[in-house]
Amino acid sequence: VVIRDENVARAVPSPLPGAPSLTFPAGERHKTRETWAALTDQMLAREIGRDAVVVAIGGGVTTDLAGFVAAAYLRGVPWIAVPTSTLGMIDAAVGGKTGVDTPAGKNLVGAFHQPGAVFCDPDVLRTLPEANFRDGLVEAIKHAAALDAGYGAWLETHAAAVLARDAGTLATLVHRSVELKGDVVADDEREAGRRAVLNAGHTVGHAVEHASGYALRHGEAVGIGLMVETRVAEALGLCEGGTASRIEHLLAVFGIPATIPPGLSPDLVLQAMRADKKNRAGVVRAALLASFGRVRHDGDDWTTAFPLDQVAKSLR
Ligand SMILES: NC(=O)c1ccc[n+]([C@@H]2O[C@H](COP(=O)([O-])OP(=O)(O)OC[C@H]3O[C@@H](n4cnc5c(N)ncnc54)[C@H](O)[C@@H]3O)[C@@H](O)[C@H]2O)c1
Numbered sequence: 001v002v003i004r005d006e007n008v009a010r011a012v013p014s015p016l017p018g019a020p021s022l023t024f025p026a027g028e029r030h031k032t033r034e035t036w037a038a039l040t041d042q043m044l045a046r047e048i049g050r051d052a053v054v055v056a057i058g059g060g061v062t063t064d065l066a067g068f069v070a071a072a073y074l075r076g077v078p079w080i081a082v083p084t085s086t087l088g089m090i091d092a093a094v095g096g097k098t099g100v101d102t103p104a105g106k107n108l109v110g111a112f113h114q115p116g117a118v119f120c121d122p123d124v125l126r127t128l129p130e131a132n133f134r135d136g137l138v139e140a141i142k143h144a145a146a147l148d149a150g151y152g153a154w155l156e157t158h159a160a161a162v163l164a165r166d167a168g169t170l171a172t173l174v175h176r177s178v179e180l181k182g183d184v185v186a187d188d189e190r191e192a193g194r195r196a197v198l199n200a201g202h203t204v205g206h207a208v209e210h211a212s213g214y215a216l217r218h219g220e221a222v223g224i225g226l227m228v229e230t231r232v233a234e235a236l237g238l239c240e241g242g243t244a245s246r247i248e249h250l251l252a253v254f255g256i257p258a259t260i261p262p263g264l265s266p267d268l269v270l271q272a273m274r275a276d277k278k279n280r281a282g283v284v285r286a287a288l289l290a291s292f293g294r295v296r297h298d299g300d301d302w303t304t305a306f307p308l309d310q311v312a313k314s315l316r
């Protein structure tokens, strides 16, 4: 059973013309239990049995949603991910997290269900809109900042070829990012410890994304989050000096903003952080960098506590 959203169904032909093909309307707002129910109902109506394999072709919305269809259909059938966005290839399709959004928040209902295989073809990225293309690159910058300084240097020197969507260069980028994320996930599939390093930039990033009313894209918010969290770490003497400016340079090379837009008040971001139940008593925990390419940790604890006040200073 091939599952694609309507945009991808137009841009990327099904590699399995004989297989049943289901589509759903594109966009995060359709990553819901309702769409999940519509897809599973269509599979039941077609009497698709336990010998089925779900083939999810699309961005992170599609692989999350179709992976969750596979996780639950007849108590679970195998699935294959064919990510078609940069974010999908280097992030969403790796690690086995599947699920949907609910009115209470994003990704709150789902399952761990590893795909049997993930196929990435950098050629399909040609039709991906530019903003989506750059969005995913921020996760590659995150992989470099948190896990591999050498990869950061490679990204800097290959930025032009990446932005020109040279297929060979993109293949190398996808390969290295998948290797880095895959290694972390293999260590800590259920996020008990080290998987937290993949959240670098995301603690402040999610608050920025939320405070902007989702006017900022996820990647833009995470870029800003990485900058703010690293400036905080530097200010507290927890991170090697010059790390934030290296990240700033990388973001600039890829044309990604490093500061919150003038219209967005830092107070709104702080409000969003305070509203998060995890940030009790003005203290935040996040995966902070120790230096470019390395996350601080204390044994198995890969997050560091810091006062919310510091975030305010850094945001301003
Ligand atoms: N499971 C995980 O571990 C994980 C990790 C990170 C993100 N995610 C999820 O990923 C989602 C975001 O993924 P996304 O940015 O890929 O969003 P998306 O799936 O909505 O894709 C972005 C847009 O690009 C279009 N598109 C995708 N590939 C295309 C192509 N090749 N040509 C033309 N158009 C194409 C889509 O139709 C969509 O409009 C979020 O829901 C997020 O929660 C999951």
Ligand SMILES: [Zn+2]
Pocket: 139, 202, 218, 222
């Ligand atoms: Zn992210």
